[in-house]
Amino acid sequence: MEDLLIKIEKRNDVPTTLYFLTPFIAIILTIVGGGIIFYTLGFNPIEALKFYFITPISNLYGFSELLLKATPLCLIAIGLSFCFKSNNWNIGAEGQLTFGAIVGGGVALLFYNQEGFYILPLIIIAGAIGGMIFALIPAILKTYFNTNEILVSLMLVYVSKLILDYLVVGPWSNPEGFNFPETRQFSDSARMPLLFESLRIHAGIFIALAAVLVGWFVLYKTYLGFQIKVSGLSLKTAKYAGFKGKTMILIVFMISGACAGLAGVGEITGPIGQLHRMISPDYGFTAIIVAFLGRLNPFGIIFASLVVSLTYLGAETAQIFLQIPQYTGQVFQGMILFFLLASDYLLFFKIKFLNLKKNELGH
Amino acid sequence: MYKNFFRYLISAIFLITFSISAKAEFKVGFVYIGPTGDHGWTYQHDEGRKAVEAAGIKTTYVESVKYGADAERVIRQLAQSGHDLIFTTSFGYMDATNKVAKDFPNVKFEHATGYKREHSNVSTYSARFYQGRTILGHIAGKLTKTNTIGYIASFPIPEVIRGINAMTLAAQKVNPNIKTKIVWVFSWYDPGKEAEAAQALIDQGADIIMQHTDSTAPVQTAEKAGIWSFGQASDMQRFAPKSILTSIIDDWAPYYVERAIAARDGKWSQQDTWHGLKEGMVAMSPYNKEMGADLVKEAEQLQKDLASGKIHSFTGPIYDQKGNILVAEGKVADDGMLLGMNVYVKGVEGDIPK
Numbered sequence: 001m002e003d004l005l006i007k008i009e010k011r012n013d014v015p016t017t018l019y020f021l022t023p024f025i026a027i028i029l030t031i032v033g034g035g036i037i038f039y040t041l042g043f044n045p046i047e048a049l050k051f052y053f054i055t056p057i058s059n060l061y062g063f064s065e066l067l068l069k070a071t072p073l074c075l076i077a078i079g080l081s082f083c084f085k086s087n088n089w090n091i092g093a094e095g096q097l098t099f100g101a102i103v104g105g106g107v108a109l110l111f112y113n114q115e116g117f118y119i120l121p122l123i124i125i126a127g128a129i130g131g132m133i134f135a136l137i138p139a140i141l142k143t144y145f146n147t148n149e150i151l152v153s154l155m156l157v158y159v160s161k162l163i164l165d166y167l168v169v170g171p172w173s174n175p176e177g178f179n180f181p182e183t184r185q186f187s188d189s190a191r192m193p194l195l196f197e198s199l200r201i202h203a204g205i206f207i208a209l210a211a212v213l214v215g216w217f218v219l220y221k222t223y224l225g226f227q228i229k230v231s232g233l234s235l236k237t238a239k240y241a242g243f244k245g246k247t248m249i250l251i252v253f254m255i256s257g258a259c260a261g262l263a264g265v266g267e268i269t270g271p272i273g274q275l276h277r278m279i280s281p282d283y284g285f286t287a288i289i290v291a292f293l294g295r296l297n298p299f300g301i302i303f304a305s306l307v308v309s310l311t312y313l314g315a316e317t318a319q320i321f322l323q324i325p326q327y328t329g330q331v332f333q334g335m336i337l338f339f340l341l342a343s344d345y346l347l348f349f350k351i352k353f354l355n356l357k358k359n360e361l362g363h
Numbered sequence: 364m365y366k367n368f369f370r371y372l373i374s375a376i377f378l379i380t381f382s383i384s385a386k387a388e389f390k391v392g393f394v395y396i397g398p399t400g401d402h403g404w405t406y407q408h409d410e411g412r413k414a415v416e417a418a419g420i421k422t423t424y425v426e427s428v429k430y431g432a433d434a435e436r437v438i439r440q441l442a443q444s445g446h447d448l449i450f451t452t453s454f455g456y457m458d459a460t461n462k463v464a465k466d467f468p469n470v471k472f473e474h475a476t477g478y479k480r481e482h483s484n485v486s487t488y489s490a491r492f493y494q495g496r497t498i499l500g501h502i503a504g505k506l507t508k509t510n511t512i513g514y515i516a517s518f519p520i521p522e523v524i525r526g527i528n529a530m531t532l533a534a535q536k537v538n539p540n541i542k543t544k545i546v547w548v549f550s551w552y553d554p555g556k557e558a559e560a561a562q563a564l565i566d567q568g569a570d571i572i573m574q575h576t577d578s579t580a581p582v583q584t585a586e587k588a589g590i591w592s593f594g595q596a597s598d599m600q601r602f603a604p605k606s607i608l609t610s611i612i613d614d615w616a617p618y619y620v621e622r623a624i625a626a627r628d629g630k631w632s633q634q635d636t637w638h639g640l641k642e643g644m645v646a647m648s649p650y651n652k653e654m655g656a657d658l659v660k661e662a663e664q665l666q667k668d669l670a671s672g673k674i675h676s677f678t679g680p681i682y683d684q685k686g687n688i689l690v691a692e693g694k695v696a697d698d699g700m701l702l703g704m705n706v707y708v709k710g711v712e713g714d715i716p717k
Contacts (some may be wrong), residue, residue, distance in 0.1 A: 271432040278430040
C-alpha cells in the first residue's frame with residue numbers, strides 16, 4: 001500500500017535576485033495567459049497583445065498618458081508600502097484619496113475666481129492633510145481600540161464617497177451648472193502646470209518622483225524605516241527592541257494617507273479641473289496591486305505603476321481597434337496579482353511529494 | 364548631436380503616428396457610460412450604432428468609460444485613430460468632448476444630453492423623454508390603488524426632474540390624490556442599489572414603480588412583488604412580462620444614421636436637437652393588455668396627441684410644492700423652462716437633493 005503525501009515546507013534560503021525576478025515572471029505569465037484568452041475569444045493573440053502593450057505607448061501622446069495614469073498609482077503605492085511593510089493593512093487609500101480631494105477641492109473652490117501663486121501650494125497642502133486626517137481614523141481606532149484596520153479603512157472609502165456625493169450634488173454644486181453633480185471649474189491658478197503644450201502630463205509627476213526618493217530614503221536610511229521593517233518582519237522583535245509600536249502605526253498611516261490625498265489633489269487640479277463624483281477610477285484599490293507588484297520597493301513601484309497603467313490604456317486601445325471588451329483590462333490586473341502571489345508561494349515554500357509505505361507512518 | 368538625435372526621434376515618432384492615422388475610410392466612434400448589456404440607456408445607443416453599421420458605415424465603440432480623466436483620453440484616441448464623427452452618449456462627457464473638439468476641428472462631435480457647444484464641430488442632442496412620462500403618469504394615475512407612485516431617480520438634473528414632474532402632472536389629472544415618492548440612487552446603472560430602491564418604495568406603499576435609471580433590476584423587483592412597473596430606455600418587457608405596462612424607448616437609430624450619413628457626405632453642421640414622440644426618438648413599447656382595453660385606447664390617443672402637439676406635457680396651471688404658480692392657466696412651458704427645470708411640482712413628496 002502506498003499513500004501519496006504532500007508536504008509543504010518553508011524555504012530557508014530565498015535568493016534575492018529571484019525575489020525581484022518573480023514580478024517579471026508574473027508579467028510574462030500574464031502576457032502568455034492573456035494571449036491564450038484572446039485566442040479562445042477568437043482574436044489573433046499577437047495582434048491583440050500588440051494593441052494592448054505596444055500601440056498605447058507608440059507615440060508621444062500615448063506615453064504622456066501612461067505617465068499621467070501612473071502618477072497617482074505610484075504616489076499612493078509609495079504611501080501604502082509604508083503601511084504594508086510594517087504589517088498595517090490600509091485598504092482604504094481610495095477613501096483617503098477622495099477625502100484629500102474633497103479638502104483640496106474645497107480650498108480650490110474658495111479661490112474659484114482668484115489668481116495667485118499661493119493657491120496651488122495651499123490646495124496641495126490641504127489635500128495632503130485631508131488624506132492624512134482620514135487615514136488617522138483607522139490608525140487611532142486600531143491603536144487605542146484594537147479595531148481591525150482592514151475593515152475600518154475599507155468602510156471609510158464608502159463614507160468618503162458619500163461625503164463627496166453630498167457636496168457635489170448639494171452645497172458645492174456649480175450654481176450655473178443646471179444641478180449637474182459637479183462643482184465649478186477651478187481657476188487657472190488652482191491647476192497643476194502642464195509640462196508640455198497639448199499634453200496632459202502635469203507637475204504632479206514631480207510630487208510622485210519626490211515621494212519615491214523620500215520614500216526610499218526614509219525606508220532604507222533612517223531609524224524610522226528600520227523600525228518599520230523590523231515590525232513588519234516580527235512584531236515581537238520590535239517590542240523586545242523597545243520600539244514604540246503605537247506611534248509608528250500612526251506615522252505610517254499618516255504617510256500613506258498624505259500620499260493618497262496628494263494623488264487625489266493631483267487628479268482634480270490636473271486632468272479634471274473640478275470636483276465631481278468620479279474623480280478616481282479606483283486608483284486607491286489598484287495601487288494595492290501596484291505596491292505588491294513593486295515588491296514594496298520605491299523603485300519597484302515606479303516600474304509596477306507603469307505596467308499596471310499600461311493594462312488600463314491597453315484595454316482602451318484594444319477596444320477601439322479590435323472591440324475587445326474593456327473588462328479584459330481588469331482580467332489582466334487580476335492575472336498579474338494571481339501569478340505574483342502564486343509564484344511568491346512557490347518561492348517561499350517548497351512542495352514535496354512523498355511516497356510513503358504505510359508501515360513507515362507507524363512508530 | 365545627442366540633442367539633435369532626440370529631435371529626429373520625436374519627429375519620426377510624430378510622422379509615423381500621423382501616417383498611421385492618415386486614413387481613407389469614414390468611421391464613427393461611440394463612447395458609452397455603461398456596458399452595452401445594460402438593456403437600458405447604453406443598450407439603446409448601441410442599437411443605434413448597429414443601425415449605422417447596417418447603413419454601411421464602419422463604427423467603433425468603447426463601453427463603460429468613466430467620467431473624468433479617462434473620458435478625455437478615450438475621446439481623443441477615437442479622434443486620433445481616424446474616426447470622423449464621435450458620439451459621446453452621457454452628460455458627464457460634456458467638458459471632455461468640447462476640449463477634444465477644440466484640438467480636432469476636422470472631426471465632428473455629438474454630445475448627448477449636454478448644453479455646451481463651445482466649438483462649431485460640436486452638436487448636442489437629446490430626446491423629449493418627458494412626453495413618454497406623461498403617458499406613464501396617465502396610466503399610473505388610473506391603475507394605482509394606494510395612490511402612491513414609486514419613482515427611482517438617478518441624479519437631480521433637469522432631465523430627471525422634468526420626467527418626475529411630467530409624470531406627476533399627468534397622474535394628477537386623472538387622480539387628484541396621487542403622491543409621487545422618490546428614491547435617489549445617484550447612479551445611472553447600479554442594479555443592486557436600484558433593486559433596493561424599488562423594494563424601499565414598495566415597502567412605503569407604492570403599487571406602481573417607474574425608474575430613471577438603466578438596469579432591469581427595478582422591473583424585476585416589481586415583478587417579484589406582484590406590482591406594476593414601467594420599463595426604461597429599451598423594451599424591458601421580457602425581464603418582467605407580467606409587471607411591465609409599457610416601456611419608454613429611446614430610439615437613437617434614425618438620428619445616428621442621418622447624422623453619420625450627413626457627416627460622410629460633408630453635409631454635417633452644428634445643431635441642437637431635441638426630438639420626441641413626433642420624430643420617433645421617443646417611442647412606446649406595446650401596451651400591456653392587462654391594464655384594460657379602455658386604458659390602452661386612452662394611452663394610444665394620448666401618445667398621438669402628444670406627438671401631434673395637441674397636448675403638451677406641461678400645460679398650465681402648474682404649481683410648485685409650495686403652491687406658487689409656475690405656468691399660468693392656458694399657457695405651456697417653453698423649452699427654456701423645461702431645460703432648466705429644478706423644482707418639483709405639487710404632489711411630489713420630499714425635496715430635490717441640494
